[in-house]
Amino acid sequence: MSIVCGNSWGWLLDSCTHIDEGLQRCVCYNSAGLEKPTYFKNCFKREYFNILKPHVQIRQNTDILTSSISLHTAKHSNGDELAKIDLQTRKKRKRKQRDLNTGELDAHIYHGKVRSVVLEGSQALLEAGRQCGYLTEALNTPPSESLPTHECQLAALCDMAKRLPLTDESVAPVQTLNADGLDPPLDLFSYITENPFDCAYEVTLMREKYLLPPRSRFLLSDITRMHPLVNSGDKFDLIILDPPWENKSVKRSNRYSSLPPSQLKQLPVPALAAPECLVATWVTNRAKHLRFVKEELYPYWAVEVLAEWLWVKVTRTGEFVFPLDSQHKKPYEVLVLGRYRSRTDHTVSSLAVDELPEQRLLISVPSVLHSHKPSLSAVLKPYISHKPKCLELFARSLQCDWTSWGNEVIKFQHSSYFTRERAEDPDRTSGTLAQ
Numbered sequence: 001m002s003i004v005c006g007n008s009w010g011w012l013l014d015s016c017t018h019i020d021e022g023l024q025r026c027v028c029y030n031s032a033g034l035e036k037p038t039y040f041k042n043c044f045k046r047e048y049f050n051i052l053k054p055h056v057q058i059r060q061n062t063d064i065l066t067s068s069i070s071l072h073t074a075k076h077s078n079g080d081e082l083a084k085i086d087l088q089t090r091k092k093r094k095r096k097q098r099d100l101n102t103g104e105l106d107a108h109i110y111h112g113k114v115r116s117v118v119l120e121g122s123q124a125l126l127e128a129g130r131q132c133g134y135l136t137e138a139l140n141t142p143p144s145e146s147l148p149t150h151e152c153q154l155a156a157l158c159d160m161a162k163r164l165p166l167t168d169e170s171v172a173p174v175q176t177l178n179a180d181g182l183d184p185p186l187d188l189f190s191y192i193t194e195n196p197f198d199c200a201y202e203v204t205l206m207r208e209k210y211l212l213p214p215r216s217r218f219l220l221s222d223i224t225r226m227h228p229l230v231n232s233g234d235k236f237d238l239i240i241l242d243p244p245w246e247n248k249s250v251k252r253s254n255r256y257s258s259l260p261p262s263q264l265k266q267l268p269v270p271a272l273a274a275p276e277c278l279v280a281t282w283v284t285n286r287a288k289h290l291r292f293v294k295e296e297l298y299p300y301w302a303v304e305v306l307a308e309w310l311w312v313k314v315t316r317t318g319e320f321v322f323p324l325d326s327q328h329k330k331p332y333e334v335l336v337l338g339r340y341r342s343r344t345d346h347t348v349s350s351l352a353v354d355e356l357p358e359q360r361l362l363i364s365v366p367s368v369l370h371s372h373k374p375s376l377s378a379v380l381k382p383y384i385s386h387k388p389k390c391l392e393l394f395a396r397s398l399q400c401d402w403t404s405w406g407n408e409v410i411k412f413q414h415s416s417y418f419t420r421e422r423a424e425d426p427d428r429t430s431g432t433l434a435q
Helices: 017-021 055-075 080-093 102-131 154-161 228-231 248-253 285-301 377-383
Strands: 005-009 010-013 026-028 038-044 174-176 192-195 202-206 210-211 217-221 236-241 271-285 303-313 334-338 361-364 388-392 400-405 417-422
Touching: 005 102, 005 377, 010 102, 010 377, 055 417, 102 303, 102 361, 154 217, 217 377, 271 285, 271 377, 285 303, 285 334
Parallel strands: 010 361, 026 202, 174 192, 217 400, 236 271, 236 388, 303 361, 388 400
Antiparallel strands: 005 010, 026 038, 038 417, 192 217, 202 210, 271 334, 303 334
């Protein structure tokens, strides 16, 4: 379970534990197609969560190193070169004083409202975690400046798939894996792909190996090809969204394609939501995005805003990944939660769940992989129905018993992100794979 501990402030989470839960028994058939499978235990590589120091401190160390190099250069240069280096350094450090713009002022006001909650709640939860033996020592593996990452081409493939003709809507939109391990010719872009078995499977998709958790389903497509999800007829009790918000950092890095707010409104959330569905949306720290979700997006979907939670990101030593009062980046992100109130169904809700608290903290060590959010399945369990149907939109990984959609939906399921070791063959008489 991903929850290390919890109290009235919120929860301390261990993301790696949750990822590993569904991959303790993974079936793998070799390329020769032998009938007898091999079983492995897979674990997400801990190096991706091995953040030992705040990011700002790392940059400061880099500045110190740069200054040392400059000083060494100056010792072997003449006076003119020394003066030139000093002038360049002072120009780089010079900052223009200006008034805050509207967005920055709104963000400053919001930070003032949540600052004490973040500070006091984080201290309480981290102390509770240390008493449980969590975050008491860092990993032995030293932090790496350039961890190996798989070059993901899924988004580009989704873009190419838009040229394909649309599938017949009368055909069942779900395709399942074969129990014999022989990968069928799956159409990942036009159908929901499902692993219906009670163990994980290693499968070869587009010549790459991916790990599919038990009872997980996914649709690989962009926002223009979501019809298989809608046509499946499923109504979900929980919908999580992690939209690719527009911002300057994304434009500079070109890491992924962003979506303007007007396109987010096109998501078929009302068509996918069951009555009283809990909807949760990750929002960056830009005030206009938070305002858009609360004042435009949720009302457009008939979702009533009920709560704002904060994901607080810390290092493995319990420090904020960014200074709490940093003017550039904050060590937290916002999660806006609400319930879908159908405009056509006016029956009184009989949903027997706990009342959703207005404010809670989710504290965890973040992944160094971009947009790798912690799972919310454990913390949201008391606030949704028993045996719920859960959906994640703009997902980049899969979860047991969840449906996931996105144009990079299996990105972090690539086998290169995991370690594996041989596991004993299960007793075939106690339960077959097809059960």
